[in-house]
């Protein structure tokens with residue numbers, strides 16, 4: 211249940227393995243937060259703007275026959291961060307980092323100290339902020355890690371757990387006594403590609419992936435069908451679940467051997483409360499950051515700065531409300547008609563949740579007011595689109611790994627019940643896909 215990317219991939223992979231899977235979705239369309247819209251020649255992404263081209267994601271695109279639709283962002287497109295009122299390029303390679311004047315000697319020395327020294331993570335859960343200050347510097351936290359964490363989680367590094375949000379960093383220090391050595395060792399062990407995966411979208415937007423999955427599923431996908439109650443099967447001695455749906459004003463019950471709950475935590479908590487004690491507590495402990503996605507389009511001639519990169523991130527100390535901005539029309543072709551640019555900014559997050567309570571007009575004026583001086587924009591936008599998510603990105607806060615362990619222990623008591631979604635193994639599209647594939651592998655293994 212739940213036809214975001216997590217649920218769709220589960221249904222697709224199960225059917226591919228010959229298992230009769232059905233998926234129900236409460237809203238009138240599949241895709242969850244992944245949504246693309248064409249308006250007046252512009253291609254708007256209302257949720258994620260792009261996704262990392264990981265191997266499983268590319269493989270899925272190949273299987274669905276949409277690999278030819280993929281667009282890759284220029285690998286070397288610079289990313290900027292707002293420091294001292296100016297957009298400064300983020301160094302992306304070790305050489306560029308040590309050559310950059312963005313960071314002082316202390317930060318660079320502490321990186322070298324990590325490479326050649328030995329350190330150990332504390333026993334207790336550590337916040338990302340505490341980790342960066344302990345290992346590197348407050349400067350690195352302020353200028354780079356904080357904005358980066360805003361970019362992924364719309365979260366607060368003082369609240370987010372390092373081992374929850376970036377387990378590979380925690381493991382690297384634990385296993386090798388050094389982040390850099392540990393990361394190199396783990397990449398060698400996993401035979402990981404040397405280059406980071408590039409950022410992708412599709413010619414007709416991210417929703418292409420959703421449309422292809424939905425087309426593949428055909429009648430196995432039902433929209434406008436909300437799960438309103440779940441209980442363990444009572445009519446048979448075989449483990450399973452009775453799933454009560456409300457569809458077209460009528461209630462109906464499905465009996466299933468396996469149930470994958472691929473909804474956000476609030477819906478999962480509400481429904482699983484009826485199945486067993488403990489689920490609600492663990493699931494409700496996972497909060498989400500609210501985010502407003504504001505896309506503005508301008509005449510190209512009205513923008514003084516050359517938009518030669520990915521976009522920029524904003525440290526909280528800069529005193530702005532935007533978390534960052536993506537320069538869509540610089541990254542991918544076909545996002546804006548000739549002579550125009552499309553820029554998408556994000557407002558809100560856990561450090562400024564009130565921001566999203568403003569009206570759409572206020573949000574679009576706020577973003578224009580804040581980005582205009584940075585990009586030397588001389589005119590008002592010719593169009594704006596504002597999409598507000600009260601619960602956008604799950605927060606992997608301190609204690610997250612304990613909450614997941616509690617969920618996993620509970621899950622083991624309920625055969626045939628599976629949880630998947632963006633609160634488990636990372637919020638990125640690629641992470642949702644990998645978690646969904648792992649769940650389906652376990653189901654298929656159990657069925658054969």
Ligand SMILES: Cc1cc2nc3c(=O)[nH]c(=O)nc-3n(C[C@H](O)[C@H](O)[C@H](O)COP(=O)(O)OP(=O)(O)OC[C@H]3O[C@@H](n4cnc5c(N)ncnc54)[C@H](O)[C@@H]3O)c2cc1C
Pocket residue numbers: 211212213214215216217234235236237240241242243244256257258259260261262435436437438472473474477501503599602603630631632633637638639640642
């Ligand atoms: C603004 C924003 C920007 C992002 N940017 C990026 C990015 O640039 N790159 C990236 O990789 N990731 C990004 N992400 C994260 C990524 O898009 C999401 O984590 C991912 O798409 C979540 O997919 P999901 O299937 O787990 O959940 P969802 O997309 O939330 O889907 C859950 C589905 O369950 C349905 N549902 C809920 N209750 C019920 C019920 N009772 N019965 C039936 N159905 C129900 C919902 O209607 C929904 O369709 C972004 C997310 C947001 C919100």
